[in-house]
Amino acid sequence: MDQPPTTPLVLLVTCAEWPEGEPGHGALDVALEAQGLTARWVQWDDLGVDWGAADVVAVRSTWDYDHRLGEFLGWASGVGPALLNGVDVFRWNTDKHYLVDLQGSGLPMVPTLAADTVFDVRAAADRYGVAVVKPRVGAGGRGLEVVSDGRVWLPSPDGHPGPWVVQPLVESIHHDGETSVFMIAGHPVSQVQKLPSTTDIRVHEQFGGTMRSVELTREAALLAAQAVATVVDLLGDEVVYGRVDMMRHEGRLVVSEIELTEPGLYLDVLPLNALPLAEAIAARALPRTW
Template structure:
């Protein structure tokens, strides 16, 4: 092999959005972990027309947190960047529509009861059935567009509300005192866990709404449910799932799924820097040095 055939350092493109050009919170831990494994990591914005996606050995979607308002564009981008994209466009297409929760329930997983609602009348009927209900956009991120509905019989979307379609769920009472649990599954293995609590004035655990989080020891109960959830997705879709965050709540005495994030889940690197090491290992295992 002459000098011109020497393999180059594998390039990992970490995909973000224009609002987070430097990467997700705590990204420095991931940057350092990639460098330690001999990988070149670069944060790029998904809709930047100047990015050479074909130069990447691995493409990992990280903080594309504007996709929900531009889903068609985002899926179009994902379909065109090639096989280096982890999880991939078919997984993204399935995961960005919350009707997937109904599919997971039909597959036998414990899930927060979920009704798909295409019209105002569908929302009213489901919310009336649940009593105190939560209405969410079917395509949504970051808790945007969520509404708590006390009387479904008279519900109407407000002028600033999401226009639909929606999913409707009961308000799970434990959110007020137990919050939400998230388990990170990387390369098929549950690796870490956080607990998230909303503020007293909200039910959303996101920090922008006053939520807080802390790392906790990975529990057997949560790890088993997370692993089962990811395995079920693999069976349903027939695609590899390299990374996932499985969100769960306690409903009627047992842990149930509230979301499974396979597209752009925050790794909470500022709270769980170990996730950076494990995620970097998964990327390194899929990076093949180029000889051309």
């Protein structure tokens, strides 16, 4: 007699700092259960996890990867086809040089220059006037610096040793903040506005930033869809889910970053993001028959 298929297993990947999952994870847990899936939160560096047993592996809150990138990419390369977005997308997206790639493709972007040395940073920052310097590998806004005089810039003793990317300081960050559109299965599904505090340009909550759900606008949705389509054209890989961050620069909305590796979906603010994500995961989780 044929054995009945078992419930597909989904592994949701996190890190030691967030062992129970990302903020608002309960919404995703419920949505996956409603899709008939068994889901567990596991740490990416837990040697006891049987990744081969999973039908789908979805990276969610691995927010320590920037300090251990080689290990993280090594882990991802061993997971196999069950890994959503996949190691090639991760390798490209975890190095902010991808912003230069996107800029070269014609996508509306915050202007970005790559800088391998201190002298590269100085030249780029001097070109932009007031500049933002970011580590090429960085997460959560860590290591970001605002440089007002590039000619004398040096990395701080406890700062990032490089390489970097350099962008102009976009003035609208102070009053409009940053807009993020969530893309799932090729479709824009929701939007948030993020504002920095009065003492920092970073919109992350740990630096005093705040966020709120706003109506998905046509302008932002079209740019987000264009951004993800551009990535797919560049890499030739499927992008199942991601977040496109934007700012208004010189009168138009432009992309500031695209998060495709471990994009926070802000489920604590937008719990309904869990529904299309669960549907996308279910569509890729074939019932096991062995």
